[in-house]
Amino acid sequence: NAGVTQTPKFQVLKTGQSMTLQCAQDMNHEYMSWYRQDPGMGLRLIHYSVGAGITDQGEVPNGYNVSRSTTEDFPLRLLSAAPSQTSVYFCASSYFTGDGGYTFGSGTRLTVV
């Protein structure tokens, strides 16, 4: 089925560990993005990309890195996990214009202890 695939679904990290959250889409969408969702704070944009080789920061980029080597994949790297990064992470993609709306992955629930 066409869509956005995120892995893993759940992850527990210790403070200071690093990890990569994977995101892949098969709809040939130019635009991909990463959000975190925290209670009472809605969705906050971490990083986004408008095409392969192009990435930019969102509103909460600190502690995260991204790259976009292909149209399909947009991994999110946590460099040194902190308890403040405990959250649910969503990857979303769309055509560049965005008027068709975004397609979201099912999310990764991350806990940093």
Next chain:
Amino acid sequence: GDSVTQMEGPVTLSEEACLTINCTYTATGYPSLFWYVQYPGEGLQLLLKATKADDKGSNKGFEATYRKETTSFHLEKGSVQVSDSAVYFCALTVYAGNNRKLIWGLGTSLAVNP
């Protein structure tokens, strides 16, 4: 700046009741407007959209009309079901040159009791 304001939840209704979730916005230019739904434990799904003034988006019995004069995009359903229990997010897209920005409301939780 650009913003979206949704009514606070949680909203609790009985099955077959009428639903309205208010959404108002401030934005420069001519935004496109969206409602997304998030069922428990899942990602967000696009529910409906409207890209210009007076457009009505509709899906699964839900409707919302783009009202430029009141800068609103209220979500309505005439008869809710237990399966409509979810969190609903209002959002808008604004453009500035080649840049696009998606602005989210904080979400409104809906619980429908049998």
